[in-house]
Amino acid sequence: MKIRKYLAADMKEGLIKIKKDLGPEAIILHSRRVRRRGLRGFFTPRQVEIIAGVDPLKKDQQTSGIMLKKVMAKEKEMSAMADELRLLKSTVSELSAVASTAEEEHRVPGIITKKKSSNYWRTYLEHHDLDPTLLQEIFVEAEEDAAVPGRMSHSRMAEILQEKAARKFKCTDGFSHRSQIFIGPTGVGKTTTLAKLAARSSYNDAEKVGLITIDHYRIGAIEQLRTYAEIMDLPLEVVMTPQDLFKVMVRLEDCNRVFIDTAGRSTGNREQLDDLIPYIDMLVPADIYLVISATTRRQDIGYIAERFKKLKYNRLIITKLDETTAYGAVLNGTYYTKMPLVYLTDGQRVPEDLIQASEIDLAKLLWRTG
Numbered sequence: 001m002k003i004r005k006y007l008a009a010d011m012k013e014g015l016i017k018i019k020k021d022l023g024p025e026a027i028i029l030h031s032r033r034v035r036r037r038g039l040r041g042f043f044t045p046r047q048v049e050i051i052a053g054v055d056p057l058k059k060d061q062q063t064s065g066i067m068l069k070k071v072m073a074k075e076k077e078m079s080a081m082a083d084e085l086r087l088l089k090s091t092v093s094e095l096s097a098v099a100s101t102a103e104e105e106h107r108v109p110g111i112i113t114k115k116k117s118s119n120y121w122r123t124y125l126e127h128h129d130l131d132p133t134l135l136q137e138i139f140v141e142a143e144e145d146a147a148v149p150g151r152m153s154h155s156r157m158a159e160i161l162q163e164k165a166a167r168k169f170k171c172t173d174g175f176s177h178r179s180q181i182f183i184g185p186t187g188v189g190k191t192t193t194l195a196k197l198a199a200r201s202s203y204n205d206a207e208k209v210g211l212i213t214i215d216h217y218r219i220g221a222i223e224q225l226r227t228y229a230e231i232m233d234l235p236l237e238v239v240m241t242p243q244d245l246f247k248v249m250v251r252l253e254d255c256n257r258v259f260i261d262t263a264g265r266s267t268g269n270r271e272q273l274d275d276l277i278p279y280i281d282m283l284v285p286a287d288i289y290l291v292i293s294a295t296t297r298r299q300d301i302g303y304i305a306e307r308f309k310k311l312k313y314n315r316l317i318i319t320k321l322d323e324t325t326a327y328g329a330v331l332n333g334t335y336y337t338k339m340p341l342v343y344l345t346d347g348q349r350v351p352e353d354l355i356q357a358s359e360i361d362l363a364k365l366l367w368r369t370g
C-alpha cells in the first residue's frame, strides 16, 4: 500500500490534494489538526494533517473509491452546514452583544460585565509576570476606552487590552552601524544569536562579515564561535586588550559588518562589566544589543537593565521564547531598558530560530497559552 502524509489548510483542500495525487481510490487512514512548529506556528492558523493510502496492486478498489467520494460529499455537506452555523452564530452574537468565540482559549460563557471581563484579563495577564505599574497603565487606558455606554463583549475587551499593550512595545529593524556588539548575562544566547545574525547577513544580504570575540579574561570561551566561523567561512579574531581591538578593526577593514561577542561577565560583578567599557568606547557608534532570556524573572530584568546601562546598549534581543509560557519578559524588557526590541529567538537552530520583532504582533504573545 502506498501511504502518504498531507498538510492542508482544511479537510476540503486536503481531500482535493489526495484525490489529485493518489486518485479516487485513496483511503483516509488518519487525520488531525496540527500547528506549525515553533513560535511562528502561533501566528499561523492550524493545519490539517491527513494520512492517506492507496493500494497500487489492487485493481478493484471500488469500495475505497466510494469511501473517498463519500468523505468528500460529507465534507461538502459539513462545510455548507458550517457556513450556516457561522451565519447563525454571528446573528446571535450581534443580537446579544456577547462575543464568546474570538479567543477560543478564553471563552467565557454567558453575559459578563465589563468589570468582570477586565478582572478576568488582569488575572490572566498577571501570569505573564508583567511589571505591575505597566499592567496598571494598560488597564487604566483600556478601561477609559471601555467606558462607552452599553455592554461590551469579553473578546472586545481583550482586543482593547491588546491594542494598549501593543503601544507599549518599541521595535526597530535592520542594522544602523557597521559594528554589532552583543552584551548581557552569561548563558542567555549571545553567541548563538550572533551566529544567526552573522549567517543571515553573510548569506541573505551578501555582506562581507567579520567576527570578533572579546575574551578579556582568557577564559577560552571562543571554541563555540570558532566553530560557527569555520562553518560559515568567516574570519574570526580574538581580542584580549583594547589595543588588540584597534589592530583587529584595522585588519577587518574590508568587512562592511563586524559582529562582536563578549564572554564571561557576570551581571553582579561590577569590575568585570567596567572592564568592557574601553572596548565599547572604541567601537561606538555601534548597534549594542542587550541580550536577555525570556525566562528571566521580572525583577532580574530590571537589575540587568540597570547594571548593563554603562555599556551603552541601544537595542534589545529577547531569547529562548520556546522555553517559557510567560511572555512578560518581552514587554518588561522594553519597559525597563527603554530600548527598542529588534529580535526574538525561539530555538537553538542557527540561523533558523530568529524572528524580526517588527514583523509580528508582539501583543498577541501575551494572549498565547502554553
Ligand SMILES: Nc1nc2c(ncn2[C@@H]2O[C@H](COP(=O)(O)OP(=O)(O)O)[C@@H](O)[C@H]2O)c(=O)[nH]1
Residues within 6 Å of the ligand: 185, 186, 187, 188, 189, 190, 191, 192, 193, 224, 319, 320, 321, 322, 323, 345, 346, 347, 348, 353
Ligand atoms: N531553547 C533555546 N536555547 C537557546 C536559544 N538561544 C541560545 N540557546 C542555547 O542556550 C545556550 C547558551 O547559549 P550561548 O549562545 O552560548 O549563550 P551566551 O553565554 O550568552 O553566549 C546554548 O546551549 C544555546 O544553544 C533559544 O532561543 N532557545
Ligand SMILES: [Mg+2]
Residues within 6 Å of the ligand: 190, 191, 192, 221, 261, 262, 263
Ligand atoms: Mg557566549
